[in-house]
Amino acid sequence: MEKLTYRDTRNYAPIDVTKGMDLLTREIVMADAEAPEGYEPIPKCKLCTNFTGTDTFMGTCEASMNEPKFIAYPDMVATTCEMYQAM
Amino acid sequence: MAKTLKSVLADAGIPMDFESGGQAPETLTDREITREPHPRVQKLKDIFMESLSSASNEFPYWYTREYMLHDSEVPVIRRAKALKSAFSHSTPVIFPGELLTMRKAPYVRGSFPMPWLSEGFYMAKEDEFYQEALKRGSASVDEHSKFGQGGGNVPQSFGKVISIAGKFGIRQEEVPALLKLAKLWFGKSVDDLGNKYEQMVPGYETKEKIMRNIVCMFDSGFTLPQGREVINYYYPLEYGFDGIIKIAKEMKAKVAGRADGDGMVGMNRLYNYEAVIHVIEGVQNWILNYAKEAARLEALETCARQKKEYREMAERLEWIAHNPPRTFIEAFQMIETVHIAALNEDAISGLAPGRIGQVLYPYFEQDIAAGRITEDEVIELLELDRVYKTSIDCFASVGVVGGVLSGNTFNTVSIGGLDKNGRSAVNRLEYLILEAGATNAMPQSTLALLYDEKLPEDFLMLAMEVIKTGAGYPAFMNTPIAQEFLVNQYGHEGMDSEEARAWAIGGCLETSPCTWKPLHLNGREYWIPGGAGQPTSVGVHFVSMPKVLELTLFNGIDQNTGEKVYEPHNRSLDTYEALEEQFKKYWKETVGVLTLTNNIQHDIWRKNNMAIFSSLLKPDCLDNGHLINELGYRYNATFNVESTGTITFVNSMAALKKMVYEDRELNLEEMKTALKENFGFRDAHEINSFSLADQEKRDDSDNRWDKLHFKALQSPKYGNDDHYADSILLEWENFFCPDCKNYESLYGHTMYPCQISVSTHGAMGSATIASPDGRLSGTTFADASLSAYPGTDKNGPFALLNSATVWDHSMSQNCQLNIKVHPSAINGHEGAKKLLDLTRAYMRKGGFHIQYNIVDSKVLKAAQEHPENYRDLMVRVAGFTQYWVEIGKGVQDELIARTEYEGV
Amino acid sequence: MNGCPLNCIWCCNPEGLFRSQVIMYKESKCVCCGNCIKRCPHGAVSITSEGKLSFNRLFCDVCQTHECLDTCYHGGIELIGKIYTPDQLMRIFQRDRQFWGPGGGVTFSGGEPLIQHAFVLEMLKRCKKAYLHTCVETTSCLSTDHYMTLMQYVDWVFTDLKHMDSEKHRELTGVGNALILKNIETLARQANWDGFIVPRIPIIPDLNDSDGNIGATADFVKSIGLEVINVLPFHRFGESKYRQIGKFYRFAEQKPPLTEKMQHIKEVVENRGLVCFIGSDTPF
The missing domain is CATH 3.30.70.20 (Alpha-Beta Plaits)
Structure with a gap:
């Protein structure tokens, strides 16, 4: 299984763009540092079946009602998205 | 016989029953204020101190996605649906130890751009709009606003973080999407649409030149269209969100299909109520998402105490998502939630919570009586609120954020004032607000003390003790003066003296119209004050008086850029009266054209970008079915004309009058040459200091200008109780204040003056050549509107305060006087009393506002050299308190130079 | 106010010694x-x-x-040194009084303010009329006639008592103390005067801080019916002013008296049944 960075897990509360708090240890950790094994991945567009696209930073949300389909980007957090479908 | 000591002390009212060889009286011992916040607060504060201003794409993404889906919808519904989607999709972030939660964006200091207002500036890097934007003037403001290089700002990109607007960091992963979103708003934003139509105003070319040459700083309609107002928490507190939806549904049934005599906008009420329901549902989703997150964290949590706190938080949020709060902490969470929701709806700075000590008092009183909470727990919550409010960032263009706000968002809390019946409104909770301001000194919320002779002495003394901690607050604002202004300005909209008593400070020191509403809690009724007026500090933003004088002297041509800003007047200006008259002509031309163009910008804003959430909070929108754009607010005459550099202008006119027109020591041409030659000095930008004291001579100056410069500096100056200079101020005010009534806002009301510089005196000074008072090119103007120019008030504070009150302050919405006092001057209890005496006297003389900066200039210099050691040093800038390290260099230099009084 | 009949060797306001600008x-x-x-x-x-x-x-x-x-x-x-007319000065008093608390008033100080007795008398009279509380800081070293005339318009008097031994006093200040003591006593004993007198001793280490001198001063104060002494520890803040007017200050290196020493002096005074305040830490 691929290693997760802190900012890709749900056991992390972002303080700012560079760092956040590990909610299990209460430590301040770097956003891009590797999270310990077993941390729960946070839903993001890149993990959603509705997301298509090959570009590193851009893609499309196939679940959108817009015409054409609206943009999406892989890194967007989707915990509140009602259309999110985990891969 | 000579008097006895005892009788002398008795005369002075000092109760001293001394015995021979007795102790010094107790009243003289210093009262120590502990300055440590509660441990839980300290932990969260430590996190805040370490956090960078971070921008997120989430809110604009969902807003844009939904907005673009409904392109033929009624505008207010379209906006409501976009807001609902954005609120519903905001990711909750909660930190352990928090009691009050919910934030603007998923970071501690999170915020986000609103491309629907203006998409131009963060597109700049990649886009052809950049050149277009440059031509429109706003980018040149950006160049003149330097941020302090420290604190939580992200002035440069690093790693995976991109700096935008010189302040915010955004993740690289989000930038391409942000630029894509921004492009979707090209030609549609308030900025772009407004610009399309403002070009139809005759004189538009002049407006562009005025903006480009920094005669005026900032457009009004798309920068910070709302704010500088007092929010009103009444409806959510009284009815709860479900209750408001119920009202809206009932009203929909009443108004559907009916004009009720209003053929223009009567029918719109249906859509407005429908929009209100959409937005509230979005806010409810947002609150419930936080409740879910708290419940999720509870499940993960192992510490029993924290687990319980998460559970209580989840229950609290679930309750307030639907119902009116029942307890102090529920009410506190409710107002925090409502506050952030309003801030997320629009680009807003200066959304003042207002008199929260009086708004929350019913809950406080009943909880304390029932033993549900202790005063210590209340102080802890008030301390947490300070962390919470200080964390609020506002995303606007760098010019606005740095140049005006110094990164500050002005969530001013007002204390004191009068109640509905004209008695002192001070209550026990307000003492605790002051205490928390000392135990957790942070820039927000800045405290404004609404001074009145009726306020209790111990409350005022406590305020003085808080000032002495160096926190920079409270500032003092004069209730009777404000009431006089309010009745004059809003009388035709129904303002009377009882209603005027509800006033509070919006923004940093804008006098805002408010009203009383009856709050019910457990069968008891309390009349609470809250905002009832539109935003202030909208209309014509900061016009630089010294710059207009420069243009008057030089026949309409800007001496920095060489551009012809105004049509040349081609007059010889051979009398002082001619100079004065020409200045006023240019002034009126400037204000006139800016009124028209800004009216168009605001009109575009109100068509597509109207406030829905903020509107439903404000009386009387829910009652009359009209939002802000259809004059639903009770008070709408809030647009103003802002001036900057008043005292630099007054001193310059005094110098010209004396040296050129009366003593005839030199002629006007010689003076102009000296100004162009900067009196033989180098430019402030060359030496990177913007304080007059630090300026350096040019090597080739051969001291030719020394004598003239010395004479200019010695010529009569405001602030010395010298009628020569003070009468020029008086004449100006007597022209300026009534002149504002000659301009009409888009809402059909006449305007009024706003005389605060915020931080523009630095940026605007930076763009202005030397002035006849001896101020050198590029250096800051005198700050505020009534502070003396640094170092020129030589006769002490009494003379300064006398000069400041030569004119009637109630003619203006505000005016501002900052005094820096050396800590040694106000030592001990006696010092606090002297400071109160000084303040009280100024208020009695009709002064509207005074604030004190209690910091040794040596400390400030050290902090400039070693910012890393002074992360938590706070200073009072101009109407607000800010961390030293986050203030731009120009204003830092000016603060160091500001005259320090060593004895009061 | 400029000018002084004394020439104290430790003087901290040397610019006040001159009569002219x-x-x-x-x-x-x-x-x-x-x-x-x-x-x-x-x-x-x-x-x-x-x-x-x-x-x-x-x-x-x-x-x-x-x-x-x-x-x-x-x-x-x-x-x-600035030249003021009575009108000009009165205007400043009237302006500033708005900013004082209820305990505020005018203090004439120097130098020796009472040297300019005609001017001060005029100002004192005007202050009385304007309900301004008045105070003088004086050496009490001027003719008793003038002194007593002026004092009829003064509410509070702070008077120096630099040494009780007249010869020592002359050594330190250039004049003996007979006239000073006489003036203070005359004022203190005047039956119908209802002002307030606080004798002050500037404490200069090794010159006037002996128990003997302090005790003698206290005895004198008590004997004329007064009850308070204010002792002022020496400071050298005037040092830079000496340099700026081109004078040498022989006390530039002198340290202020120790806190313990000041406490001791206070006890000496209090042992004689008087009240003693140190420095500016007073209730008046």
Whole structure:
């Protein structure tokens, strides 16, 4: 299984763009540092079946009602998205 | 016989029953204020101190996605649906130890751009709009606003973080999407649409030149269209969100299909109520998402105490998502939630919570009586609120954020004032607000003390003790003066003296119209004050008086850029009266054209970008079915004309009058040459200091200008109780204040003056050549509107305060006087009393506002050299308190130079 | 107010010793442009080897014209002493009183303010009329007639008592203390005067701080029916002013008395049944 960075897990509360708090240890950790094994991945567009696209930073949300389909980007957090479908 | 000591002390009212060889009286011992916040607060504060201003794409993404889906919808519904989607999709972030939660964006200091207002500036890097934007003037403001290089700002990109607007960091992963979103708003934003139509105003070319040459700083309609107002928490507190939806549904049934005599906008009420329901549902989703997150964290949590706190938080949020709060902490969470929701709806700075000590008092009183909470727990919550409010960032263009706000968002809390019946409104909770301001000194919320002779002495003394901690607050604002202004300005909209008593400070020191509403809690009724007026500090933003004088002297041509800003007047200006008259002509031309163009910008804003959430909070929108754009607010005459550099202008006119027109020591041409030659000095930008004291001579100056410069500096100056200079101020005010009534806002009301510089005196000074008072090119103007120019008030504070009150302050919405006092001057209890005496006297003389900066200039210099050691040093800038390290260099230099009084 | 009949060797307000206006040199502001050197009609200004200005005070102290002042464009030369008419001064009092608390008032100080007795009398009368509380800080060293006339309009008197031994007093201040003691006593004993008198002792280490002198002072104060003594610890804050008016200050290195010493002096006074306050830490 691929290693997760802190900012890709749900056991992390972002303080700012560079760092956040590990909610299990209460430590301040770097956003891009590797999270310990077993941390729960946070839903993001890149993990959603509705997301298509090959570009590193851009893609499309196939679940959108817009015409054409609206943009999406892989890194967007989707915990509140009602259309999110985990891969 | 000579008097006895005892009788002398008795005369002075000092109760001293001394015995021979007795102790010094107790009243003289210093009262120590502990300055440590509660441990839980300290932990969260430590996190805040370490956090960078971070921008997120989430809110604009969902807003844009939904907005673009409904392109033929009624505008207010379209906006409501976009807001609902954005609120519903905001990711909750909660930190352990928090009691009050919910934030603007998923970071501690999170915020986000609103491309629907203006998409131009963060597109700049990649886009052809950049050149277009440059031509429109706003980018040149950006160049003149330097941020302090420290604190939580992200002035440069690093790693995976991109700096935008010189302040915010955004993740690289989000930038391409942000630029894509921004492009979707090209030609549609308030900025772009407004610009399309403002070009139809005759004189538009002049407006562009005025903006480009920094005669005026900032457009009004798309920068910070709302704010500088007092929010009103009444409806959510009284009815709860479900209750408001119920009202809206009932009203929909009443108004559907009916004009009720209003053929223009009567029918719109249906859509407005429908929009209100959409937005509230979005806010409810947002609150419930936080409740879910708290419940999720509870499940993960192992510490029993924290687990319980998460559970209580989840229950609290679930309750307030639907119902009116029942307890102090529920009410506190409710107002925090409502506050952030309003801030997320629009680009807003200066959304003042207002008199929260009086708004929350019913809950406080009943909880304390029932033993549900202790005063210590209340102080802890008030301390947490300070962390919470200080964390609020506002995303606007760098010019606005740095140049005006110094990164500050002005969530001013007002204390004191009068109640509905004209008695002192001070209550026990307000003492605790002051205490928390000392135990957790942070820039927000800045405290404004609404001074009145009726306020209790111990409350005022406590305020003085808080000032002495160096926190920079409270500032003092004069209730009777404000009431006089309010009745004059809003009388035709129904303002009377009882209603005027509800006033509070919006923004940093804008006098805002408010009203009383009856709050019910457990069968008891309390009349609470809250905002009832539109935003202030909208209309014509900061016009630089010294710059207009420069243009008057030089026949309409800007001496920095060489551009012809105004049509040349081609007059010889051979009398002082001619100079004065020409200045006023240019002034009126400037204000006139800016009124028209800004009216168009605001009109575009109100068509597509109207406030829905903020509107439903404000009386009387829910009652009359009209939002802000259809004059639903009770008070709408809030647009103003802002001036900057008043005292630099007054001193310059005094110098010209004396040296050129009366003593005839030199002629006007010689003076102009000296100004162009900067009196033989180098430019402030060359030496990177913007304080007059630090300026350096040019090597080739051969001291030719020394004598003239010395004479200019010695010529009569405001602030010395010298009628020569003070009468020029008086004449100006007597022209300026009534002149504002000659301009009409888009809402059909006449305007009024706003005389605060915020931080523009630095940026605007930076763009202005030397002035006849001896101020050198590029250096800051005198700050505020009534502070003396640094170092020129030589006769002490009494003379300064006398000069400041030569004119009637109630003619203006505000005016501002900052005094820096050396800590040694106000030592001990006696010092606090002297400071109160000084303040009280100024208020009695009709002064509207005074604030004190209690910091040794040596400390400030050290902090400039070693910012890393002074992360938590706070200073009072101009109407607000800010961390030293986050203030731009120009204003830092000016603060160091500001005259320090060593004895009061 | 300028001018003083005493010449205390530790004086902290040396500019007050002069009856006339005095030139003060502010080294930190001077850029050595040389304008004043060229302009001075007495040739009294020169430049030292360290690149600073030197003023020949023999000329400067008697100069009435101060040409150098007009040629200084950097604030390096200032004139100490301003001339006020009673009207001008009264206007300032009336302005400032608005900012005082209920305990505020006017204090005449110096130098010795009472030397300018005609002016001060006029001001005191006007203050009385304007309901202004008045206070003088005096050496009490002037003719008893003038002293008593003035005091009829004064509410509070702070008077120095620098030494009880007249010879010692002469050594330290240039004059004996007989007249001073007589004035204080006369005032204290005047039946119908309802002012307040606080004798003050500046405490100069080793010169007047012996138990003997303090005790004798306290005895005197008690004997004339007064009850308070204010002791002021020596400070050397006046040092820079000596430099600026071109004078040498022999107390530049003198340390202030120790806190313990001041406490001891307070006890000596209190043992005699008087109230003693140290420094500015007083209730008045």
